[in-house]
Amino acid sequence: xxxxxxxIYFAWVRERIGVQEERLDLPDDVRTxxxxxxxxxxxxxxxxxxxxxxxxxxxxxxxxxxxxxDTIGTAREIALFPxxxxx
Amino acid sequence: xxxxxxxIYFAWVRERIGVQEERLDLPDDVRTxxxxxxxxxxxxxxxxxxxxxxxxxxxxxxxxxxxxxDTIGTAREIALFPxxxxx
Amino acid sequence: xxxxxxxxxxxxxxxxxxxxxxxxxxxxxxxxxVTFTGLCRNEGGRLAxxxxxxxxxxxxxxxxxxxxEACDRWPLDALAVIHRHGLIRPGEGIxxxxxxxxxxxxxxxAADFMMDYLKTSAPFWKREHLADGTLGGWVAANEADDDxxxxxxxxxxx
Amino acid sequence: xxxxxxxxxxxxxxxxxxxxxxxxxxxxxxxxxVTFTGLCRNEGGRLAxxxxxxxxxxxxxxxxxxxxEACDRWPLDALAVIHRHGLIRPGEGIxxxxxxxxxxxxxxxAADFMMDYLKTSAPFWKREHLADGTLGGWVAANEADDDxxxxxxxxxxx
Numbered sequence: 001x002x003x004x005x006x007x008i009y010f011a012w013v014r015e016r017i018g019v020q021e022e023r024l025d026l027p028d029d030v031r032t033x034x035x036x037x038x039x040x041x042x043x044x045x046x047x048x049x050x051x052x053x054x055x056x057x058x059x060x061x062x063x064x065x066x067x068x069x070d071t072i073g074t075a076r077e078i079a080l081f082p083x084x085x086x087x
Numbered sequence: 088x089x090x091x092x093x094x095i096y097f098a099w100v101r102e103r104i105g106v107q108e109e110r111l112d113l114p115d116d117v118r119t120x121x122x123x124x125x126x127x128x129x130x131x132x133x134x135x136x137x138x139x140x141x142x143x144x145x146x147x148x149x150x151x152x153x154x155x156x157d158t159i160g161t162a163r164e165i166a167l168f169p170x171x172x173x174x
Numbered sequence: 175x176x177x178x179x180x181x182x183x184x185x186x187x188x189x190x191x192x193x194x195x196x197x198x199x200x201x202x203x204x205x206x207x208v209t210f211t212g213l214c215r216n217e218g219g220r221l222a223x224x225x226x227x228x229x230x231x232x233x234x235x236x237x238x239x240x241x242x243e244a245c246d247r248w249p250l251d252a253l254a255v256i257h258r259h260g261l262i263r264p265g266e267g268i269x270x271x272x273x274x275x276x277x278x279x280x281x282x283x284a285a286d287f288m289m290d291y292l293k294t295s296a297p298f299w300k301r302e303h304l305a306d307g308t309l310g311g312w313v314a315a316n317e318a319d320d321d322x323x324x325x326x327x328x329x330x331x332x
Numbered sequence: 333x334x335x336x337x338x339x340x341x342x343x344x345x346x347x348x349x350x351x352x353x354x355x356x357x358x359x360x361x362x363x364x365x366v367t368f369t370g371l372c373r374n375e376g377g378r379l380a381x382x383x384x385x386x387x388x389x390x391x392x393x394x395x396x397x398x399x400x401e402a403c404d405r406w407p408l409d410a411l412a413v414i415h416r417h418g419l420i421r422p423g424e425g426i427x428x429x430x431x432x433x434x435x436x437x438x439x440x441x442a443a444d445f446m447m448d449y450l451k452t453s454a455p456f457w458k459r460e461h462l463a464d465g466t467l468g469g470w471v472a473a474n475e476a477d478d479d480x481x482x483x484x485x486x487x488x489x490x
Contacts (some may be wrong), residue, residue, distance in 0.1 A: 010227055011299035011312050063232035065295060079229060079297070083315030086226070086233075086257060086298025087212055087269050087289055087436075097385055098457035098470050150390035152453060166387060166455070170473030173384070173391075173415060173456025174370055174427050174447055191349030194369070202374035202422045208443075209367040211352070215434065216360035264360045276373065279480065282444050285366075289436055322437065 001028040003075075007040075009050070010081035013057070016050035026075070033059045034068035036078060056082055088115040090162075094127075096137070097168035100144070103137035113162070120146045121155035123165060143169055177250040179241030183233050185260040188270050197252045197274050204251050206278035208285040210271040216264035222303045224313075226268065228259040229297035240291040244273070247287070248280040255288060257298065287326055293319040335408040337399030341391050343418040346428050355410045355432050362409050364436035366443040368429040374422035380463045382471075384426065386417040387455035398449040402431070405445070406438040413446060415456060445484055451477040 002025040009017050030039045037057060041048045051057055058065070060079040061072050072078065089112040096104050117126045124144060128135045138144055145152070147166040148159050159165065182188075190211055198204060214224050237255050245253055252274040262268055269292065273284040293316070302310030340346075348369055356362060372382050399411050410432040420426055427450060431442040451474070460468030 008229070010229060010297065011301070060229070060232055060297070063229070063235055065236075079232070081229070081297065082299065082312065084294060084297055085300045085313045085315050086228070086296045087293035087319075095387070097387060097455065098459070147387070147390055147455065150387070150393055152394075166390065168387070168455065169457065169470065171451070171453060171455055172458045172471045172473050173386070173454045174451035174477075190352065190367075194348065198371065198423060203376070204371050205373045207367075207369040207371060209348075209365075209369075210436065210440070211365040211367075212436065213356065213362050213365060215363045218361070265356060278368065278370065278447055279476075282368070282440070282447075286440050289440075318437075 002026055003028065005075050006077045008077065008079040010079065012082055013050050013080050017046050026078075031071050032068065033061075033066050033070055033072060036072060037068070037080075040080075051080065058083055089113055090115065092162050093164045095164065095166040097166065099169055100137050100167050104133050113165075118158050119155065120148075120153050120157055120159060123159060124155070124167075127167075138167065145170055177245045177252050179238060179245060180252070180254040181234055181237045181241055182254075182256045183228060183230070183237070184256065184258060186258070188256045188258070188267055190267070190270055190272070193254055193256070193270065193272055197254065197272060201251050201274070203276060204274045205276045206274070206281040208273045208278070208281040210269075210285050210289055211267050212269040212289070214262045214264050214266050214268055217302075220305055221264055221310075222305045222307070223261045223263050224268070225261050225301040225303055226257075226259040227299045227301065228257075232297050233257065233259075236296050237292065240288060240295065243291075244284045244287050248273075248275065248284040250275050250280060250284055253284060253288070255292070257292070257296065259298065261303070290319070290322045290326065294323045335403045335410050337396060337403060338410070338412040339392055339395045339399055340412075340414045341386060341388070341395070342414065342416060344416070346414045346416070346425055348425070348428055348430070351412055351414070351428065351430055355412065355430060359409050359432070361434060362432045363434045364432070364439040366429075366431045366436070366439040368427075368443050368447055369425050370427040370447070372420045372422050372424050372426055375460075378463055379422055379460055379468075380465070381419045381421050381461040382426070383419055383459040383461060384415075384417040385457045385459065386415070390455050391415065391417075394454050395450065398446060398453065401449075402442045402445050406431075406433065406442040408433050408438060408442055411442060411446070413450070415450070415454065417456065419461070448477070448481045448484065452481045 008021040095108040275281040300313040433439040458471040
């Protein structure tokens with residue numbers, strides 16, 4: 001069982017993964033932000049490198065910030081990025 | 088013994104005293120801000136009315152704020168006014 | 175009446191004076207107008223430009239969430255927030271916040287609050303383009319920004 | 333290098349945009365520009381104008397003392413303070429403070445500090461001219477302004 005989710009990456013997370021966005025089939029047993037990161041890191045070296053420093057990764061689900069311990073619910077879009085530096 | 092000092096008044100202090108500025112011979116034994124006010128109040132009803140509420144009177148000597156307990160030193164110019172409302 | 179924030183994310187430069195004039199003209203009850211402009215520094219000549227990447231959609235939504243919160247917290251007559259993306263040269267504006275209120279405390283605090291939250295929770299990322307023509311690194315987040323944001327999260331909040 | 337404040341007391345209106353542009357143009361090291369404009373409110377239609385009386389000479393001197401203190405406290409690139417006197421109509425500016433710095437905290441705090449001290453220690457007095465053609469009273473000082481000023485007088489100061 002899985003659902004198809006749009007993943008978007010920004011800044012050096014994007015550069016290390018090597019794509020701007022992609023659609024992935026996320027297994028149903030991946031429920032929290034932290035579990036999403038662990039699962040992604042299993043997809044390949046580029047993901048492992050990009051997401052290695054968990055402290056430096058921020059996430060948004062359906063365009064809202066979540067904490068790693070939050071469940072991702074009915075995620076249609078998951079974004080991963082470094083700490084924001086706007087303003 | 089006295090010295091000739093320029094007095095300047097602002098806002099409702101000016102209106103109650105009835106002049107914008109004047110030169111007065113200030114006795115040498117008037118040494119503090121509070122003593123200046125007491126002395127002025129003895130000059131006439133208009134001064135007494137203007138300076139009646141000591142809490143509402145601010146002073147500057149030679150264009151610098153002083154407290155009532157401060158000595159006026161070699162005052163050339165003494166200004167009396169209500170609390171400031173600029174800005 | 176609660177102010178409705180004016181939120182914009184755009185590549186074009188903004189005109190702070192025009193935005194202020196529009197806000198002032200809309201009300202004669204405004205006593206205090208605080209404007210914050212964040213500018214691209216040249217970093218002592220090292221920098222040719224900053225590239226601002228953003229998460230389209232979420233950037234606007236997040237700015238609106240923060241601005242709505244500011245309008246709930248302070249009695250504002252107007253609140254405008256414009257954030258640019260794309261390539262921005264030294265001396266150019268990156269972000270503009272204008273807060274208008276009857277009294278200055280609300281205007282100062284709302285603008286300050288807006289900027290603290292924009293810095294730490296609006297999805298924008300800065301990359302340096304160097305004067306020697308090479309591409310520099312992504313700007314690291316500033317711990318001081320997190321500390322500044324934490325100022326607004328007292329026990330009494332929310 | 334410590335900034336030299338630009339202090340002006342004048343009856344003429346000021347142009348915040350022009351002042352900001354002049355400050356921005358003077359340095360590409362500025363990252364944060366905070367502008368405070370104090371405007372004459374119409375007080376729900378009750379007010380025709382505010383008359384600003386000032387103590388010429390002392391007003392400039394006192395503004396300079398406060399601005400010098402701000403430049404000592406914060407690392408500013410520029411600080412401009414313009415205060416008008418005479419008759420000022422609703423919607424017009426009364427006072428303009430512009431603080432420029434590399435980072436926003438210094439610019440915000442310096443502008444905020446300037447305004448608090450201007451309110452409580454710069455020799456200006458406001459009188460209301462009413463819409464019905466009569467002369468109103470002198471505006472009373474605001475206790476909140478004294479409280480605001482007291483914020484800057486912590487044990488660590490001076």
